[in-house]
Amino acid sequence: TLGLPSIWRAKVERTFIAIKPDGVQRGLSGEILQRFERRGFKLVGLKLIKVSEELAEKHYAEHRERPFFKGLVEFITSSPVVAAVIEGKGVVATARAMIGPTNPLNAPLGTIRGDYGIDIGRNIIHGSDSPESAEREIALWFTPEELLDWQATIAGWIYE
Numbered sequence: 001t002l003g004l005p006s007i008w009r010a011k012v013e014r015t016f017i018a019i020k021p022d023g024v025q026r027g028l029s030g031e032i033l034q035r036f037e038r039r040g041f042k043l044v045g046l047k048l049i050k051v052s053e054e055l056a057e058k059h060y061a062e063h064r065e066r067p068f069f070k071g072l073v074e075f076i077t078s079s080p081v082v083a084a085v086i087e088g089k090g091v092v093a094t095a096r097a098m099i100g101p102t103n104p105l106n107a108p109l110g111t112i113r114g115d116y117g118i119d120i121g122r123n124i125i126h127g128s129d130s131p132e133s134a135e136r137e138i139a140l141w142f143t144p145e146e147l148l149d150w151q152a153t154i155a156g157w158i159y160e
């Protein structure tokens with residue numbers, strides 16, 4: 001393996017992102033995925049999915065008691081979602097930074113929510129907030145067979 005980028009041998013971090021119904025309906029899916037690809041992150045799972053009430057409630061279980069929970073579940077199940085797993089060094093925190101704060105009006109320009117959103121209940125994209133959440137959410141949304149282990153030949157131009 002001499003000469004191969006070290007990233008090929010490392011255990012690399014993964015995170016879960018979901019382009020919500022508003023992002024898909026507005027035709028932003030390609031644009032958003034492109035941002036992560038251009039940053040250097042690698043897709044390891046990707047699908048268009050009509051979210052069931054059961055999946056929505058499990059995904060947002062921590063918000064069960066919040067006043068916005070019912071509306072949130074209704075919204076996320078209302079129209080297709082693009083679910084993805086992306087991989088790379090520091091991807092959990094970096095994807096969150098690229099997504100921006102929960103309320104798009106507080107989100108800096110250059111973040112996904114800051115560039116495309118206005119209302120908190122239409123904030124375009126979800127991203128796992130910690131490595132532990134990422135692990136839980138990846139297992140919830142994807143089967144092991146849907147996650148591909150593959151080597152990007154450009155890795156040596158992204159990682160030293």
Ligand code: UDP
Pocket residue numbers: 068072101102120121122123125126127129
């Ligand atoms: N949300 C909402 N109203 C609120 C707070 C949250 O509709 O007052 C929605 C919003 O879509 C947000 C999601 O609930 O993305 C989950 O909230 P969380 O605090 O986990 O924000 P995130 O991690 O998505 O930034």
